[in-house]
Amino acid sequence: MKRRKFIKYTLPTIALPSFLGGFNFRALAGGPILEALQRGACDPDRILVLIQLNGGNDGLNTVLPLDQYSNLALARPNILISESKALKLAYNPATGLHPAMSAIQNLNNEGRGKILQAVSYPAPNFSHFRATDIWLTGSDSNKFETTGWLGRYLEKENPGYPEGYPNAANPDPLAIQIGSVLSPALQGNVVNMGMSITDPSSFYNLITGSADPTPNTPYGHELTYIRLVAQQTQQYAASVKNAAASGSNLSTLYPATGNSLSDQLKIVAKLISGGLKTKVYMVSLGGFDTHSNQVQSGTGNETGSHATLLGRLNDAINAFTDDLKKMGKGEKVLTMTFSEFGRRIRSNGSTGTDHGEAAPLFMFGPNLIPGMLGNNPTIKSSHAVGDNVPMQIDFRAIYTTILKDWFCVEGSELVDIMLKTFNTLPIFNTSTATEETQPGLEDELLAPNYPNPFADNTKIRFKSQGEKVYLVIHDSLGREISVLANQYYPTGTHEIDFVTSDLSTGVYYCTMISGNYKKVIPMLKAR
Known part of the structure; x- marks a missing residue:
């Protein structure tokens, strides 16, 4: 273990007197607060699971500002669900969830979920491709970055990658994308820091064999590098296959068919159960570009394409969190949703919504401060066609908080990873201990x-x-x-x-x- 990592993972348990500053150390000795601080050392086995909702999720149809309902009905007369059908949050009855999200409602009411309202960034872009790129790289809207925010993080944690990897300290893939294409979020300065798989068995089906020596030429050097990556891939494939073989899904809540997100999270849970040490997983659910037929007319607007998507998200999260809990890994895993943008305040004439600015995102996991961060957006009695939900939270402040409070990245490195300084947010409890129970x-x-x-x-x-x-x-x-x-x-x-x-x-x-x-x-x- 590098000296820096040793300090990061052990210092909170050995440097309490200086950390407590002017507080009376003897007054706290043996008390529960001090004990919680002593347990607050960063757990190196923490995992982040990102769920990308492709297309731009309609936040106002997902998290309903019930205290603004009368004005929302004026802005969205053809798509708004009945106020009585919204699933109210116990800690904030002025906020409700779409009726397809009962499991997510329960997780929030139990303190195992958190809503972050009106997330976006300054001068937002409404192109799917560019907006997605901004979210994955963590860039300003007027700058173009070639590396991803998680790629920069993993590169800091694993210098020299891919040479020397896998090794005894890092035997498994650093990050895994469930799917056929690697996310730009995982892109480092030299290589992508992750691996994409569709399922563990087919991933292992790789060609092996001997190869001729490479010539001492620029072409030969490139070929040597390509072979290194191929060899590394084969080694990682074995560890993924072994984890899949030894792991198991304990939850019976996964839908049998028709839910691709659930299928992806089921793979993630099985790999975690099998002991894979991968720190980052990325999964996705498409279809959120709901310009038309967002709701099914004549049914109270509670069904339709958006309701179907939210139901799939709800069922997948329900099964995944249940699986993690049953296998005793729930305290190790933080799950977060995100989408490239929200939708406009007003609905359109096709029972849909158009590209907009801010939208809520969800977090699920241990030691979250329960409740909602941010306020319900204000809806006026009259809105222009192009009016948007304004930003309350910069998504990069969320990334910064995850890096600092979940992965324990040091302050000096946060700016390097996030490209500028962002304040952290009150998302996690002070102690993020994750002892197994x-x-x-x-x-x-x-x-x-x-x-x-x-x-x-x-x-x-x-x-x-x-x-x-x-x-x-x-x-x-x-x-x-x-x-x-x-x-x-x-x-x-x-x-x-x-x-x-x-x-x-x-x-x-x-x-x-x-x-x-x-x-x-x-x-x-x-x-």
Whole structure:
């Protein structure tokens, strides 16, 4: 391991006194907050799964601003779904999801999903090809880059690649694209840092054999390099095949047919189960360029091409997260959706929508701060044909946050990878520990509070394994509201009544820490 990586993965556990600065170290010693910080060392086995929604997803038909519904009905009279059919979010009843997204609603309500509103970039481009290129390279809209944001990251982490790879420290592909074409997001300065596969078995079907020596000429040097890459591909093919052979899918929720995204994520889950150390996976779902027939007229606008696509996304995410949880890998994997742009505020005359600016994206995984980042877009009573949802979040700030808080990239390298400085966002909890826990154990320790939403009080039920339990309530700004528990509890189920009559309405978060276990649940005080 390189010295820099050793420091990155171990420093948080050995440098706490200087990290805590002026805080009284003895006052925190042995406490749950310090224990959480000590567990916050970066896990080198973390994985990022990117889901590309090709075509430009209609955000206003995906995440509905219910507090703007009357004006939205004026702008989209021929495609808007019924307000009563929207799936409301427990932490924000002013926001609803498309009725095809019930599993994603549940993941968000349980604190295992997160919505980031109105994501785009300054001076957006509305060409599919150029906009996709901007998202994959992380460039400004007026600049053209030849490397991808993940390619630059993987290049920093693996200098000299592909020479010397695979090796004992990196025996597996650095990144995998499920499909026939490698994403520009994985492009490095010299080579693409990933490999594309359609399925592990066919990928292994590569030609091997002896070859004549190469001449000492420019052509010979190029041929030597080509052979190196081919040999490396063969070696990686073996590791992929072995992982597929030893891995298994434990979820029974994958659709049998008709869902290509589910098929791709099923492969990813199987490779993760088989122990493949690949850090980045990319999958995709096409069809989101819904200029016409976005909804099926006469059905309440709840069916149609967009509903079908969102249903496929919902079912694929549901099965994938269930699979990861059952195999005990859910704490290692962060999944994120993205699309090259959103759609305009007004619908068109073909029961569709045209290319627009900002749109929401989804995240699923461990240690996400529950809730929605950003606000519902404001919809006016009258909009011009070309009006767009304005940007609230630059997508490159999301990339920066993933690199820093998920992959623990050092600040000095962030600018090199992201090409300029972007602020990080409050996406992850302070501690991103990812210790393995017994599959299914998490949901048994801290249950969702009830009732939720609540008025003057709510009950918090948890299970103790005979260890010390720390329960704390924070508001949406991260301020501590109340410590409900900080003591040892006997093995079994316990319940605490949290009185909230003096609190303002809004979203609150209950955090439980016990041993190696940590979970945060969102709670909504409605009145």
